[in-house]
Structures are given as C-alpha cells and as structure tokens.
Amino acid sequence: MADTTVYRASTTAPVNIAVVKYWGKRDAKLNLPTNSSISVTLSQADLRTLTTASCSTIFTSDSLTLNGEDSDISGARTQACFRELRARRAALEEKDASLPKLAALPLKIVSENNFPTAAGLASSAAGFAALVQAIANLYQLPDSPSELSKFARQGSGSACRSLFGGYVAWRMGEKEDGSDSLADLVAPASHWPSMRALILVASAAKKGVSSSSGMQQTVASSGLFQERIKTIVPANMDLMEDAIKNHDFEKFAEVTMRDSNSFHACCADTYPPIYYMNDTSRAAVRAVEAINAKAGKTIAAYTFDAGPNCVVYYLDENKDAVLGGFADALKAVSGFEQGAVAAVAGVIDETVTSILQEGVTRVIMTGVGEGPQKTEEFLVDADGTTSKR
Amino acid sequence: MADTTVYRASTTAPVNIAVVKYWGKRDAKLNLPTNSSISVTLSQADLRTLTTASCSTIFTSDSLTLNGEDSDISGARTQACFRELRARRAALEEKDASLPKLAALPLKIVSENNFPTAAGLASSAAGFAALVQAIANLYQLPDSPSELSKFARQGSGSACRSLFGGYVAWRMGEKEDGSDSLADLVAPASHWPSMRALILVASAAKKGVSSSSGMQQTVASSGLFQERIKTIVPANMDLMEDAIKNHDFEKFAEVTMRDSNSFHACCADTYPPIYYMNDTSRAAVRAVEAINAKAGKTIAAYTFDAGPNCVVYYLDENKDAVLGGFADALKAVSGFEQGAVAAVAGVIDETVTSILQEGVTRVIMTGVGEGPQKTEEFLVDADGTTSKR
Numbered sequence: 001m002a003d004t005t006v007y008r009a010s011t012t013a014p015v016n017i018a019v020v021k022y023w024g025k026r027d028a029k030l031n032l033p034t035n036s037s038i039s040v041t042l043s044q045a046d047l048r049t050l051t052t053a054s055c056s057t058i059f060t061s062d063s064l065t066l067n068g069e070d071s072d073i074s075g076a077r078t079q080a081c082f083r084e085l086r087a088r089r090a091a092l093e094e095k096d097a098s099l100p101k102l103a104a105l106p107l108k109i110v111s112e113n114n115f116p117t118a119a120g121l122a123s124s125a126a127g128f129a130a131l132v133q134a135i136a137n138l139y140q141l142p143d144s145p146s147e148l149s150k151f152a153r154q155g156s157g158s159a160c161r162s163l164f165g166g167y168v169a170w171r172m173g174e175k176e177d178g179s180d181s182l183a184d185l186v187a188p189a190s191h192w193p194s195m196r197a198l199i200l201v202a203s204a205a206k207k208g209v210s211s212s213s214g215m216q217q218t219v220a221s222s223g224l225f226q227e228r229i230k231t232i233v234p235a236n237m238d239l240m241e242d243a244i245k246n247h248d249f250e251k252f253a254e255v256t257m258r259d260s261n262s263f264h265a266c267c268a269d270t271y272p273p274i275y276y277m278n279d280t281s282r283a284a285v286r287a288v289e290a291i292n293a294k295a296g297k298t299i300a301a302y303t304f305d306a307g308p309n310c311v312v313y314y315l316d317e318n319k320d321a322v323l324g325g326f327a328d329a330l331k332a333v334s335g336f337e338q339g340a341v342a343a344v345a346g347v348i349d350e351t352v353t354s355i356l357q358e359g360v361t362r363v364i365m366t367g368v369g370e371g372p373q374k375t376e377e378f379l380v381d382a383d384g385t386t387s388k389r
Numbered sequence: 390m391a392d393t394t395v396y397r398a399s400t401t402a403p404v405n406i407a408v409v410k411y412w413g414k415r416d417a418k419l420n421l422p423t424n425s426s427i428s429v430t431l432s433q434a435d436l437r438t439l440t441t442a443s444c445s446t447i448f449t450s451d452s453l454t455l456n457g458e459d460s461d462i463s464g465a466r467t468q469a470c471f472r473e474l475r476a477r478r479a480a481l482e483e484k485d486a487s488l489p490k491l492a493a494l495p496l497k498i499v500s501e502n503n504f505p506t507a508a509g510l511a512s513s514a515a516g517f518a519a520l521v522q523a524i525a526n527l528y529q530l531p532d533s534p535s536e537l538s539k540f541a542r543q544g545s546g547s548a549c550r551s552l553f554g555g556y557v558a559w560r561m562g563e564k565e566d567g568s569d570s571l572a573d574l575v576a577p578a579s580h581w582p583s584m585r586a587l588i589l590v591a592s593a594a595k596k597g598v599s600s601s602s603g604m605q606q607t608v609a610s611s612g613l614f615q616e617r618i619k620t621i622v623p624a625n626m627d628l629m630e631d632a633i634k635n636h637d638f639e640k641f642a643e644v645t646m647r648d649s650n651s652f653h654a655c656c657a658d659t660y661p662p663i664y665y666m667n668d669t670s671r672a673a674v675r676a677v678e679a680i681n682a683k684a685g686k687t688i689a690a691y692t693f694d695a696g697p698n699c700v701v702y703y704l705d706e707n708k709d710a711v712l713g714g715f716a717d718a719l720k721a722v723s724g725f726e727q728g729a730v731a732a733v734a735g736v737i738d739e740t741v742t743s744i745l746q747e748g749v750t751r752v753i754m755t756g757v758g759e760g761p762q763k764t765e766e767f768l769v770d771a772d773g774t775t776s777k778r
Contacts, residue, residue: 227616269654279668
C-alpha cells in the first residue's frame with residue numbers, strides 16, 4: 001500500500017517597504033535588478049502572509065490557493081521557485097537514502113494574508129517569501145535565508161528582502177546567472193527597534209501599470225533613469241547603510257525621501273509617463289514636510305511604492321509629534337489609533353488636511369519586525385484537505 | 390516754459406508656451422539659463438498683453454500699472470529693463486542732438502492682459518516682452534527683436550521668446566555677460582500655420598512654488614537634473630528644430646511630451662519635491678494618449694508649464710479627432726467651441742472624463758501666432774492720464 005502521509009510545514013512571512021527602491025531589471029527572466037535596494041521589514045502582527053506547504057501521493061498535481069482562490073501556478077516565476085526548491089530537496093535525498101522522497105510528490109500550497117491584497121501593500125513580496133520559506137521548511141533544506149532569497153527573488157524581486165527581519169539589503173550582484181543577486185542583513189530589528197511605520201492607504205481607482213511592466217518601460221524609455229542607477233542609488237545605498245548602522249534617523253529619513261522622489265521622477269520621465277502618486281499622495285508629502293518643519297528637525301519620512309499609498313517612517317520617541325500632527329487629518333480614518341497622543345492642531349494646513357480626510361481610506365500603524373517564523377498553524381489539515389477557517 | 394509733451398508708443402505682445410522647457414538658471418542676476426529652449430508663440434487674438442509706454446516732464450517718477458493696479462517697479466529685474474533701454478536711447482540722443490531727450494524723462498507704463506493673470510498662462514512672458522517692446526517703440530530704438538530679447542530676458546527669462554512670432558528658440562549662450570543669451574527665430578508662424586493649441590485651465594488651490602525659486606531649488610538639489618541639461622535637452626533641441634523645419638508633427642509631439650515629462654520629473658526629484666501637475670493634469674495626459682491611440686498615430690501632444698494647466702498642441706487638419714475626442718469631457722466647459730466638430734464618444738475613458746469635467750475650469754482654443762504688433766491703441770491719453778476703459 002502506497003504511503004499516503006501528508007507532509008506539512010507552515011511559515012509566516014512579512015511585508016517589506018523599501019527605503020532605497022528596486023526599479024528596473026537587467027535580466028527579466030532571472031529577475032536581476034538594475035540596482036541594489038534596502039528595505040525595512042514590517043511587523044507581522046499587522047501585515048503577514050501565512051503559508052502552508054504540503055506534499056503527498058494523494059495530491060494529483062501541484063496547486064496554490066491564495067486567500068481562498070485557486071492561483072495559476074503555470075507562470076515561469078512560480079515554476080522557477082518550485083523547480084529550484086525541488087532540485088535542492090532531490091540533492092538531499094540523493095545523499096541520504098533514509099529521507100522520504102518528497103521532491104517527487106505533488107505540492108499543495110495554501111496561503112492567506114492578514115490584510116486586503118487590494119490595498120497594494122507589497123503582498124507579492126510577502127507571498128513569494130512565504131512560499132519559498134514554507135517549501136524550504138517542508139523539504140528541511142539547510143539553506144541560509146540569503147540562499148533562499150535567491151529563489152524568492154525569481155518569484156518576485158522584492159520578495160527576496162522578506163526572508164529577513166529588520167533592515168535588509170538586496171545586493172544586485174554582477175554574475176550573469178544571478179547567483180550573487182541576493183538579500184543580506186544590514187541590521188536586525190533589535191538593532192533599531194523603535195522604527196515605526198504609519199501607512200496611509202489611499203483610494204486608487206485602479207492600479208494603472210503593474211510594477212513589473214512599468215519598470216521595464218522606465219529602463220527602455222527614461223532618459224534620466226541611467227543617472228539614477230549609476231550615480232544616485234549607489235550613493236543612497238552607502239548613505240542608508242551608514243544611517244541604519246549609526247541610528248541616524250535624520251539621514252535615514254532624507255535618503256528615504258530623496259530616493260522615493262528619484263524613483264517617482266523616473267516613472268514620470270518614462271514614455272508614456274507612469275504616475276503612481278496622486279493628489280492624496282502629494283498631500284501626504286506636504287503633511288510630512290509640515291510635521292518636520294514644526295519639529296524643527298526631520299522626525300518623519302515619506303516613501304511611496306508603485307501605488308498611491310504613503311508609508312511614513314518615524315521613531316517611537318517622536319510619536320507625539322508625528323501622530324499628533326496627523327491626528328486632525330486622520331482621526332476619523334479606520335485604523336488610526338491615536339492612543340495617548342494628543343492632537344497637535346494646525347500643523348498641517350487646511351487644504352492638505354481636507355485632501356487627506358477625503359483620500360485616505362485606511363491607516364495601518366506598525367513598525368519594524370522579524371523575518372519569517374515557522375508556525376504550527378496549518379492551512380492544510382493532516383488529511384490533506386484545506387482547513388476550514 | 391517746459392515741454393509738457395507726452396510721448397507715447399503702444400505694442401501688443403504674445404504668450405509663448407515652450408515645447409523644450411526652460412528650467413534652471415546658471416546666473417540668477419542676469420537670468421542666464423542652464424539650457425536652451427524652444428517655444429510656440431500663441432495667437433494674440435486670444436492671449437495678449439497690450440502695453441503703452443509714455444514719458445513726459447509732467448510725470449514725477451517711473452510707474453507701471455498692470456491690469457489697473459500699481460505695480461512695484463523697484464525690483465532688480467524691472468530696473469534692469471528700464472536701465473538698459475534708457476542707455477540705448479541715451480546713446481541715440483548723444484549721436485543726434487535733434488532728438489528729444491526722452492531717456493531722462495520719467496516713464497509711465499500701463500499694461501493690460503486680455504486674459505486673467507491668475508490663470509497661470511505665462512503672463513509674465515507676455516508682460517515683459519510688451520514692456521520692452523513698448524519702450525523700444527517709444528525710444529525709436531533700431532534694435533532687432535533678438536537684441537531686444539536680451540533686455541526682456543532680464544525681466545523674465547521666457548519673455549525673450551515672446552519678441553518673435555511663430556517657432557522661437559532661446560539660445561542659452563556661453564558668455565558670462567549674457568550677451569549671447571537671446572531669442573532667435575526657428576521658423577515664422579507662416580511656415581507651419583496650422584498648429585493649434587487647446588489650453589485646459591485646471592483649478593489650482595494656489596501656486597505652491599514660484600517658477601523662479603522652484604527652478605533654483607531643482608538646480609541645487611535634483612540628482613537627475615544635470616543629466617537633463619547636459620544630455621536630454623541638447624538632443625531635444627536638435628530634434629525639435631528638425632521637426633519644425635520639416636513639418637514633422639509626430640516628432641514635434643513626441644519631443645514636446647518627453648521634454649515636459651523630463652521637466653516635471655526633475656521637479657519631482659527636487660528636494661523637497663515640487664509638484665505642478667495634479668490629478669486633472671494627469672487625466673489630460675491620459676486623454677491625449679487615448680486620442681492618439683484611437684487615431685493610430687500621434688496627432689496631439691500635451692505639455693505643462695509650472696502649473697497644472699495642460700496645453701495640447703495639434704494640427705488643424707486633425708481637429709475633428711482631437712476636439713471630437715475631448716468633447717464629452719469638455720463640452721460643458723467655458724471656452725470649448727466645438728464648432729462643426731462632432732463628438733467622438735468613448736475615446737477617453739469614464740474615469741478620465743469625469744476628472745476633466747470636474748477639474749477643468751476653462752478652455753482656451755488658439756493657435757500659433759505673430760510676434761509683438763505696434764498699435765495706435767493707447768492706455769495713456771495724450772494728456773498723460775490713464776485711459777478710462
């Protein structure tokens with residue numbers, strides 16, 4: 001009688017929000033970037049993907065369920081992840097005949113986010129990081145997070161940074177095969193644990209241009225982009241690593257804001273132009289500037305990914321000034337927990353306040369957090385059925 | 390008894406809208422630009438400044454009235470214009486003793502626009518061009534428009550291009566004293582008379598950053614700007630002159646759109662960032678793209694100055710497709726004369742249509758036009774009083 005064991009492993013994985021942005025591929029097949037990048041991993045208490053990877057003879061083919069819906073796994077990127085991880089498992093099995101032959105079994109993967117995918121919150125990064133980590137756990141692979149980050153990178157570039165907690169760099173690498181294009185740790189969350197992130201979710205009619213095709217349009221048509229990847233980003237990488245290592249928030253903030261500006265400038269210089277930021281986004285920029293002006297120093301930094309949402313980084317010690325300054329604009333918005341902080345009236349001008357009141361649909365208050373966590377919470381039951389939740 | 394003659398001369402001057410943008414000064418005192426630029430002069434039937442320059446012993450001091458309000462003339466720029474023009478007149482008087490001694494007389498200048506200044510329609514360019522031309526007429530200076538453009542340039546950089554009609558280049562020049570930084574004619578209006586401009590005036594709460602200080606912030610802080618002035622603009626200048634000389638609208642349009650994008654990208658890359666375009670502006674970009682997609686070729690080009698207004702250039706032969714495409718979005722807007730053109734439904738999608746319906750407050754339909762015109766219409770009466778109008 002055939003072995004009908006359902007082998008299972010689960011992990012959670014975090015979202016990360018870059019402070020030096022990834023934008024542009026030098027090799028679209030291998031997902032090799034035109035430049036290095038740095039991100040902050042956000043706490044999984046607020047934003048995480050939970051993924052269970054399972055395999056068994058009872059499954060008839062590979063499958064992937066995301067938030068209750070069947071997901072297409074025929075894409076080259078998902079296939080690349082599966083293929084690479086299976087090859088690593090097969091190598092282990094070849095060396096040790098006592099290991100169960102998992103590499104040959106169909107995979108059943110079930111994944112869920114604790115936040116709405118539609119919010120445009122880098123869900124693909126958390127998703128592919130969780131996918132790779134869950135399969136690595138299932139296969140009991142000995143690979144380090146950096147090694148695993150290479151597989152996640154092939155699924156979704158920025159996913160490689162979600163294999164670590166804290167402050168994470170994706171080194172672009174030089175090799176043609178991409179073997180040196182991987183994530184490494186700049187500093188763990190414990191090095192600078194007071195970093196907070198206030199996420200202003202802005203209503204967007206729809207996402208105009210996917211980041212994957214958008215970045216290749218920028219590479220192909222922006223006259224300013226080469227300057228960004230040759231000069232601006234390498235300088236920002238050095239400045240940012242120094243800022244993180246030295247707990248220098250003012251430098252961290254300035255580089256974060258300048259790099260976001262440079263990235264969106266290159267989008268606007270793309271032909272035809274790509275616009276991710278809208279009037280709400282720009283109002284958030286003005287709000288952060290007003291909060292910093294009021295404080296007399298830089299205590300908050302804005303950054304925008306490929307969408308209108310604003311992520312504001314600040315340190316816990318400045319929460320009174322930052323959250324208090326935003327309070328008039330955000331107090332009625334879902335998710336804004338003002339807590340013990342008093343509203344500081346009049347920091348943000350009336351026009352900006354009313355644009356934010358109208359355009360911000362939801363707020364997420366979080367902070368720097370840890371990398372993927374192995375968990376005994378399973379989305380696939382021991383008999384191979386998807387858990388009812 | 391003293392001569393109480395009131396010497397008078399009047400001129401009109403046009404607005405110009407650049408297709409390769411001026412942004413950045415290499416010498417703020419002399420208004421010397423970081424790069425050359427090209428503009429289209431717009432018809433004075435729709436947009437013009439009328440200026441009367443007068444001088445007489447009966448005036449007690451220099452004065453300037455703009456649209457019925459006293460204007461401060463103590464600024465270095467206005468003073469530079471007055472000083473330079475007086476010096477030219479004084480030189481003539483020195484050579485020919487029979488000439489009346491006008492250079493020593495107080496100037497009374499009265500100026501009126503036929504369009505609202507607040508609309509953000511390059512009124513300073515028309516204003517300074519008219520000021521210089523009116524005084525040059527009063528002083529009967531023999532200088533060519535290019536010579537006069539140097540004086541206008543010191544008043545407001547882009548004003549130098551309004552000394553000519555048609556298609557006009559401002560050559561940045563190389564000399565430290567600015568004597569080779571002047572406007573010249575690429576082609577007269579008659580060379581390519583079918584060029585039309587549809588101006589979408591967008592409501593803006595207020596202009597955030599003046600162009601004069603904004604451009605210097607860009608020069609000082611944008612990491613991408615040097616690439617624009619060293620590489621992008623020189624290439625665009627060559628392409629644009631070729632396009633104009635060869636009546637190549639598709640090339641004209643692509644360079645116009647790319648250069649506007651590059652300029653606003655550098656604004657967004659400024660630290661802190663400068664945003665002139667708003668959601669209405671970006672909807673106009675999408676509308677132009679949709680009209681071109683529908684036509685299967687580039688028949689319309691957007692460009693934006695230091696404000697949210699969109700100027701759409703197109704050829705008269707394509708008015709059915711361009712105005713017809715815009716008709717659903719603009720038919721209720723003041724100034725949109727659809728004329729014999731039938732609305733072409735569904736070219737612009739619903740979201741873009743509703744943003745334009747809400748955000749465009751006024752439309753101006755015009756086209757390429759002539760340079761300053763001497764006129765016998767005076768804003769100062771023969772007795773020196775300001776005309777009642």
